[in-house]
Amino acid sequence: MSAPLLEAEGLRLRFGAVVALDSVAIDVHPGEVVAIVGESGSGKSTLLRVLAGQMRPDAGQVTYRAPDGTPHPVHDMGEAALRRLMRTDWGFVHQHARDGLRMGVSAGGNVGERLMAVGARHYGNIRGEAAEWLRRVEIDPARIDHLPRTFSGGMQQRLQIARTLVTRPRLVFMDEPTGGLDVSVQARLLDLIRALVADLGIAVLLVTHDIAAARLLAHRIMVMRHGQVVEHGLTDRVLDDPQHPYTQLLVSSVLAA
Numbered sequence: 001m002s003a004p005l006l007e008a009e010g011l012r013l014r015f016g017a018v019v020a021l022d023s024v025a026i027d028v029h030p031g032e033v034v035a036i037v038g039e040s041g042s043g044k045s046t047l048l049r050v051l052a053g054q055m056r057p058d059a060g061q062v063t064y065r066a067p068d069g070t071p072h073p074v075h076d077m078g079e080a081a082l083r084r085l086m087r088t089d090w091g092f093v094h095q096h097a098r099d100g101l102r103m104g105v106s107a108g109g110n111v112g113e114r115l116m117a118v119g120a121r122h123y124g125n126i127r128g129e130a131a132e133w134l135r136r137v138e139i140d141p142a143r144i145d146h147l148p149r150t151f152s153g154g155m156q157q158r159l160q161i162a163r164t165l166v167t168r169p170r171l172v173f174m175d176e177p178t179g180g181l182d183v184s185v186q187a188r189l190l191d192l193i194r195a196l197v198a199d200l201g202i203a204v205l206l207v208t209h210d211i212a213a214a215r216l217l218a219h220r221i222m223v224m225r226h227g228q229v230v231e232h233g234l235t236d237r238v239l240d241d242p243q244h245p246y247t248q249l250l251v252s253s254v255l256a257a
Ligand SMILES: Nc1ncnc2c1ncn2[C@@H]1O[C@H](COP(=O)(O)OP(=O)(O)OP(=O)(O)O)[C@@H](O)[C@H]1O
Pocket: 015, 018, 019, 020, 038, 039, 040, 041, 042, 043, 044, 045, 046, 047, 209
């Protein structure tokens, strides 16, 4: 197997008396989808923010391997380098589309400005590619000049995904990408994410409390509880034959629902 794209070990982080992360280790390989699941407050979003360099851990390190194979300690990179990485090799899909979109900029502008950030300059090509990406995420390209605030919640989320994926990042962080949407909208969005991620060969770190979403999208699952990883492994193994009592509870509560 190829070397991991992102690798972390010994991550610890406390907020006062709360231990948010306790000796967490994780790795993600190119093209792999890894889901981080667990109940509310288990530390999933904190882990994602630490892995993406947005928050510094009290201990432990996160290493990103660049396309040329050079390892970069994420928390030593500096803000400018991290911002550059977030525009190029990485992407972040937020739970709330408004956190990942520019609401005062048209749909086409939201997608096109990411292309410009990686060097695209030809207006016609940028607009053409933005229209193509709107189509890929099932938004009528005729709405290219409309503002995101005129879109439904599901459309806004699909636009955020187009904006994130248009530059074909190697690694995308997703924090509850279907949270807060209607169940039928969630199912369609999950199918879309699955198809795009497989097509582009993108690695994804997916935070979700939705076991069904993890089963659909992830190759591997990590189960978190009280800041610790209590179980991890291949998705089918973890969900069909959970070993830890907490995972058994999570899985059985979904089956009972
Ligand atoms: N900035 C902060 N200041 C203080 N405590 C925090 C902060 N961020 C998170 N915590 C605490 O750390 C723990 C883990 O929170 P985190 O948001 O990572 O959990 P989560 O699994 O993502 O939950 P949810 O699914 O509800 O988002 C919680 O007890 C939370 O209250």
